[in-house]
Amino acid sequence: MAYQKQSDTYIRPSNIHKRVQLGKGTTFLPGKKDPSISHLIDHVLEHGYVILPSLFTKEQVDTGNSELARLHSEKTSGPASRGGRNTFEGLQTRRVYALADKSRALDCFPIHETLLKMNDYFLQEHYLLTSYHSVDIGPGERSQEMHTDDGLVHLPRPRPLMGIGTMIALDPFTLTNGATTLIPGSHLWSDSQTPTREAMIPAIMPAGSVVYFLNTIWHSGGANTSSLPRRSLTVQYCQPWIRPTENMTVAMGWEDLDAVPKRLLELLGFSTHDFMGYVDGRSPRAGVEMRKRRLVEWGMKNEEDERKKGAKL
Structure with a gap:
């Protein structure tokens, strides 16, 4: 880290003056904007999210589904792999946590070039993977409670962007099978605005697609009124400074x-x-x-x- 000298005082340089504020809800320090994805970044800036259709190949999706089937059959995959333990996880939803520890067959999903290029703009250098697990919403599951992924961080809006969320569709996301729902533009809101279910729209997309969103946007898992599960992966990233100085x-x-x-x-x-x-x-x-x-x-x-x-x- 370089330091600049002012008289006899050394001061760590700051980029705080470069921070951008989005409406009344979000602030962040922009990074490198790759021209190949500038239209995707612009969509996120305006709406708080963007759908990346068919980002992963059929072969990658098939591998993901077969690997999740294997993990669900393993006793060591954790209690949530047999069903949710609370309404937030989803009582009819199965989750396998710690996927980076349990399988090398799923490594391609968190490190896709497009996702990392997007992160390079919205997150600061050396950002981290903060959560990586599967979300298998079963038939009969109710809509998840509306939330923002930074909801446990009790800072007033506009607040710094803490991280990015993604949902990777291993099945098509439809109106009836529990597609993720979002409120477009809610990353711009102040604390005085209240989310409603009526304002939410479903992220309808084919298998292999990704919905990429700021963690200040209001969203939830949808209700599954179909007869089949909706399989997906959630990959979430956070700012590099969300950790202790010493590990x-x-x-x-x-x-x-x-x-x-x-x-x-x-x-x-x-x-x-x-x-x-x-x-x-x-x-x-x-x-x-x-x-x-x-x-x-x-x-x-x-x-x-x-x-x-x-x-x-």
């Missing part, structure tokens, strides 16, 4: 967390804010214990493999 949960040894005072563990990040900070859809502490068991199993398997190799020599 405490990695720096902290996991050998004997019971010896650490509970309050200190919470401060170190072994806690959640509502659902923020979850590990595989569960508490961070449950995630640590799950990981420790896997490491033990991995070590035992390696020892057995070494013994077998030695026996053949």
